[in-house]
Amino acid sequence: MDLDSLRTLASPAGSALLADATAAYGREDEFALGTRLRRDHPPELVAAALTQARLRARASEKFGPADAARMLFTVDGYEQATRAGVARRRAARITGVLGPGARIADLCCGIGGDLIELARAGLDVTGVEADPLTVAVTRANVAALGLTATVVEGDAVALDRSGFDAVVCDPARRTVRGRVFDPDAYRPPWSFVLELLASTACVKVAPGIPHARVPAGVEAEWVSERGEVKEAALWSGGFAGDGERIRRRATLLPSGATLTDADDPGADVREPGDYLYEPDGAVIRAGLVTAVADVVGGGLIDSTIAYVTADQHVPTPFARAYRLTDRLPYDVKALRRYVREHGIGTLTVKKRGVDVLPERLRAAVRPRGRAAATFVVTRVAGRAAVLVAEPV
Known part of the structure; x- marks a missing residue:
């Protein structure tokens, strides 16, 4: 989609075409739908409308059906946009610190994933984006959702930030080759990120950011949604949850449950008990596995493995629990015999810290048989072992 296509889609005739394409997409065969629409509309405009209908269908899970059906997207903008649940949680945290009406600069705002929720939270938000098409898309989204926000085209680095109470920034972490994991390859550069973090700011970063790259006095938060790690964010200045006491946080959505290093007294390695706990990915990324061990009154099965064991079942949102029924040597013949003797036909293989391909081991x-089991192939006190488990 280019600016001319966007303007046409925003016209009354274009809006009607887009509404038709959106409503019919997924219900009609896409080829047949395109053929029908081209009877009354130029082919290039139909192509743009179908692209938007396709992106709206994909975006329904990220933004919710109601918003996605009214928004416009670019392919890159959709891929890089913050999920609505994550953005909503971030906006609530910012509002909780600064209060409604605070002036926020949303740098590298993209198609408006964060900007939309910041505006909905009652913040006075100004989005800054360098790409003219993305700026036009974001303005269209703000208008379509009935929100009040300012979106300007410009260089985030050059923005005068003196009139803002805080800054949110989402540096580009993709190139034509794919995702960028090295903070030094971010755009704007890491030096600019550090400049922002010297004041009150929230900067999105890749979940794999090394802990050593987090500046002193800055809180790093890893966020998962329904068990899948979505992002990490660095909170500084007035947003940090006490930069000296809290450096790392794991937050789980949609529950909002949160765990920090202030909750982590550490844990020892011990023999497997009756239960095994698999921590949420955000907990693992935040280095808070031992905090989960404290929550369940247990310990680690190995000092380098992100599994926790305990003698009792303690429900916790921060980990999935399994009841352990057997412990076996990591030996294919012994495992095959166990599977045969127990009539196991449905076998789930999980592995951590051991060089094994689950599908090959399976x-x-x-x-063969009617029973089901889970093999957890991992290290126990430094040695490879298989723990036979049942999900609780």
Whole structure:
């Protein structure tokens, strides 16, 4: 989509075409839908409308059906946009610190994932984006959702930030080759990120950011949604949850449950008990596995493995629990015999810290039968082992 296509889609005739394409997409065969629409509209405009209908369908899960059906997207903008639930949680945290009406600069705002929720939270938000098409898309989204926000085209680095109470920034972490994991390859550069973090700011970063790259006095938060890690963010200045006491946080959505290093007294390695706990990905990224061990009254099965064990089942949102039924040596013949003797036909293989391909191991032990089991292939006190488990 280019600016001319966007303007046409925003016209009354274009809006009607887009509404038709959106409503019919997924219900009609896409080829047949395109053929029908081209009877009354230029082919290039139909192509743009179908692209938007396709992106709206994909965006329904990220933004919710109601918003997605009214928004416009670019392919890159959709891929890089913050999910609505994550953005909503961030906006609530910012509002909780600064209060409604605070002036926020949303740098590198993209198609408006964060900007939309910041505006909905009652903040006076100004989005800054360098790409003219993305700026036009974001303005269209703000208008379509009935929100009040300012979106300007410009260089985020050059913005005069003196009139703002805080800054949110989402540096570009993609190139034509794919995702960028090295903070030094971000755009704007890491030096600019550090400049922002010297004041009150929230900067999105890749979940794999090394802990050593987090500046002193800055809180790093890893966020997962329904068990999948979505992002990490660095909170500084007035947003930090006490930069000296809290450096790392894991937050789980949609519950909002949160765990920090202030909750972590550490844990020892011990023999497997009756239960095994698999911490949420955000907990693992935040280095808070031992905090989960404290929550469940347990310990680690190995000092380098992100599994926790305990003698009792303690429900916690921060980890999935399994009841352990057996412990076996990591030996294919012994495992095959166990599978045969227990009539296991449905076998789930999980692995951590051991060089094994689950699908190959599953094929090698030849599961047949009616029973189901989970093999957790991992290290226990430094040695490879298989823990037989049942999800709680």
